[in-house]
Amino acid sequence: MSPLRAVVFDLDDTLTDHRSLQLEVEEEIVRLVGGQVPEHEAQAFGRRHLANLDGFYARWMRGELDEPGYHRARLTDALEPWCVPDDALVARYVELKRRTTTEVRRARGAAGAVAAVRAAGLRVGVLTNGMTDLQRGKLRRIGLAGAVDVFATSQDVGAVKPEAEAFAAVAGRLGVAPHEAAMIGDNPVNDIAGALGAGWAAAVLVAVDPPPADLPARAAVVASVAEAPQALGLAG
Ligand SMILES: [Mg+2]
Known part of the structure; x- marks a missing residue:
């Protein structure tokens, strides 16, 4: 016994099954942001965006960032070699990101x-x-x-x-x-x-x-x- x-x-x-949804959303984010960076750099942006997840998520969990601040900080960091995201891009990005919390x-x-x-x-x-x-x-x-x-x-x-x-x-x-x-x-x-x-x-x-x-x-x-x-x- x-x-x-x-x-x-x-x-x-x-x-x-968060992973399959997250992969779909990541692809949509790369497409969204692809219009803001040179086309051949979109995949590099995607890698930067995936790589910064754990660090910023930990800062959100520790209360150093609120949810909107977490999203803006991640996008800003991932885009850092190319540009600073404007409010409209951040808003569309957050809308995509929220799929990972509203869809389960x-x-x-x-x-x-x-x-x-x-x-x-x-x-x-x-x-x-x-x-x-x-x-x-x-x-x-x-x-x-x-x-x-x-x-x-x-x-x-x-x-x-x-x-x-x-x-x-x-x-x-x-x-x-x-x-x-x-x-x-x-x-x-x-x-x-x-x-x-x-x-x-x-x-x-x-x-x-x-x-x-x-x-x-x-x-x-x-x-x-x-x-x-x-x-x-x-x-x-
Ligand atoms: Mg887990």
Whole structure:
């Protein structure tokens, strides 16, 4: 019998398929901005725009930027070799970017994976880095809000994955000890190293890309969230 009492899912690109939507939006942004930079530079802009995501997102999460400021700062930084974006371009850019928060796609197999954890008699949590209202809205729109016992964001726990405090907070809310919890997520650092570092029993990486070589030895790797419960010995 499994000693696990709870399984916690990451949200973005674990229960949701954010990546395919984000790629579509990135292509639209490159087309939009292509009119502002020399045509052969559009791909260079696209690379700069992707590369600056994590840094500016972290500044938004730390409260150094508000949402409009985050969008303007990213676009301005990505366009820096060529021009300063005017208000009209920023407005059209923000409109495109908001598709990534207003449109949500459920990852293939997500509902089945959550159901499998529940069917095994375990508690289900979600732990996501992000703003509470935004992230809760995504969970509702993929139809899984009612299937989750505890929903926790970095905003409401006051700690950001991979910090151990974030994992301790969600385990506490689930009423389980760290060694009774397992994490399922797509980020090797935030989800996998974070959970194992916090003393959790197991972690399953949902890897679209080949997993990194320095993945902790105790981590399991699956190609789809649908396979994650089985990797924890819960199904099949
Ligand atoms: Mg994720």
